[in-house]
Amino acid sequence: MLKIKTNRKKLNIFINKIKKSYSLQGCVLLSAILLLSSTYAVYAQDSPADLKTVTGELKVGLDTLWVVLASILVIFMNAGFAMLETGFCRRKNAVNLLSKNLIVFAVSTIAFWVLGFGLMFGDGNGILGLQGFFLGGADNSPAVGDAYEGVYGSLSWTGVPLAAKFLFQVAFAGTAATIVSGAVAERIKFIDFLLFSVLLVAIAYPMIGHWVWGGGWLSQLGFQDFAGSTVVHSVGGWCALTGAMILGPRLGKYPQGGGIMPLPGHNLSIATLGCFILWIGWFGFNPGSTMTVGENIAYIAVVTNLAAASGGITGTVSSWILAGKPDLSLSINGILSGLVAITAGCSMVSYSSAIMIGAFGGILVVFAVYFLDSLKIDDPVGAVSVHLVNGVWGTIAVGLFADSIITENENISGLFSSGNFNLLGVQLLGILSVGVTMVIISTLFWNLLKFTLGLRVSPEEEYLGLDIGEHGMEAYSGFLDLESDIGIDGN
Numbered sequence: 001m002l003k004i005k006t007n008r009k010k011l012n013i014f015i016n017k018i019k020k021s022y023s024l025q026g027c028v029l030l031s032a033i034l035l036l037s038s039t040y041a042v043y044a045q046d047s048p049a050d051l052k053t054v055t056g057e058l059k060v061g062l063d064t065l066w067v068v069l070a071s072i073l074v075i076f077m078n079a080g081f082a083m084l085e086t087g088f089c090r091r092k093n094a095v096n097l098l099s100k101n102l103i104v105f106a107v108s109t110i111a112f113w114v115l116g117f118g119l120m121f122g123d124g125n126g127i128l129g130l131q132g133f134f135l136g137g138a139d140n141s142p143a144v145g146d147a148y149e150g151v152y153g154s155l156s157w158t159g160v161p162l163a164a165k166f167l168f169q170v171a172f173a174g175t176a177a178t179i180v181s182g183a184v185a186e187r188i189k190f191i192d193f194l195l196f197s198v199l200l201v202a203i204a205y206p207m208i209g210h211w212v213w214g215g216g217w218l219s220q221l222g223f224q225d226f227a228g229s230t231v232v233h234s235v236g237g238w239c240a241l242t243g244a245m246i247l248g249p250r251l252g253k254y255p256q257g258g259g260i261m262p263l264p265g266h267n268l269s270i271a272t273l274g275c276f277i278l279w280i281g282w283f284g285f286n287p288g289s290t291m292t293v294g295e296n297i298a299y300i301a302v303v304t305n306l307a308a309a310s311g312g313i314t315g316t317v318s319s320w321i322l323a324g325k326p327d328l329s330l331s332i333n334g335i336l337s338g339l340v341a342i343t344a345g346c347s348m349v350s351y352s353s354a355i356m357i358g359a360f361g362g363i364l365v366v367f368a369v370y371f372l373d374s375l376k377i378d379d380p381v382g383a384v385s386v387h388l389v390n391g392v393w394g395t396i397a398v399g400l401f402a403d404s405i406i407t408e409n410e411n412i413s414g415l416f417s418s419g420n421f422n423l424l425g426v427q428l429l430g431i432l433s434v435g436v437t438m439v440i441i442s443t444l445f446w447n448l449l450k451f452t453l454g455l456r457v458s459p460e461e462e463y464l465g466l467d468i469g470e471h472g473m474e475a476y477s478g479f480l481d482l483e484s485d486i487g488i489d490g491n
Contacts, residue, residue, distance in 0.1 A: 060159045062293045067164040070288025073281050074171035078105050080277030085182040087271025088381040092465025093186045094475035100181045104197050108174040111202040116173060117166055120206035121152045126217035129210050135166055154215040158291040172232050173201045179236030182381030184243045186250050187456050190470045192449045200239060204441045208235050208434055223430040224412060227289040229344030229394035230434055237388025238438035246446045247455055249378030251462055260373050268328055275332040279308055282339045286346045300346045307358030311338020314362030333382045334362035340387055341394035353401040361390045395431050399424030
């Protein structure tokens, strides 16, 4: 084996000469290269077993770095939701929306640490995990050890440390809770939303997550949801739908004489900014779900971007045709719908399939918004139309477009690529079972809060705005409130 000996005295003389001729940055770079080269040379003298160990440690380090960066991107999506929901709602409720989107991640983090992570990924049965609460228990993954001896068997496929796994998964849990915020905006009590979020993240979300990602019964049947069209978006969407229905519409939204009273958002600038933040955050959401560094993350990122772009285009065109002019809010929701729809199958479909999935999602969201209004279900930001409707569509799309050439698994092949109905049937079963379960559980949670604390603020508080009633402050202090002072909001 080749041996490389480094004469440190000569090396220092050489570096000093370089310092006199080149910039400090160049010297630092050169020094780093030489150091890495000498380090590699040392390991090159070791046995193949030692070299394998070093290579494995390097891979774990790179994978961990990627997972942490992806987690930060997903956590930053909370800023996107805050901007989007606040911009889509009236300014007298801006502080309330910002407060909910800020504190919900803090609440979700503690709830998931205490109970949710163990229920979702701890070893247990086909319904729930029964170990690993408070992030306790060993996590020895085959990737970094000889055998699995921990309590999180469903996560043993990735060799990153347990802390990285938790950080990534708690970001997803917080997203599920944030989805609910927009659908119940402008009329729910602050305390009720926080308590519902705790129940969702600690109990309901982890149960569904265990079924799909925790080794539960749906995963055993072959149900596929790579990054959460069902686990995150549909779960949040079902809770949003039941919450909006139980709360009832905002005052003045559906006048007694018939028709629909527009209650436009106060700041589409920050809503658009929120959309961009969410779009960027999705590059942590989907590619990050690989939990490993490899060529897959680039492919998934491109697939994700294509779906977002096609969803934005069809959402814009659909609203243009139906309303006569392009609606910015539906362009925004078209992009988000494309992103939600591709989340389940981003690692399983081709580029052209991604465009079709996203494009149909952009059309679906427009019709869903109009349909919910016809049913007098008031969703101020379109959360149900984006996350529930397209979470379902994205899950179905896996059963239609999954390509065994991409998945390298004959069992993960959709109807359009192989003529096989098996995967589509499993996907439909998963959608139905998750839907029924979440409707029952979320309805129970909402009604429990309704009959104990009362869900809705008083009509007077709703009219004046939740910023004053719930928080005692204004987002834009000193500005004339045309809605409350002049009374043009239909209340």
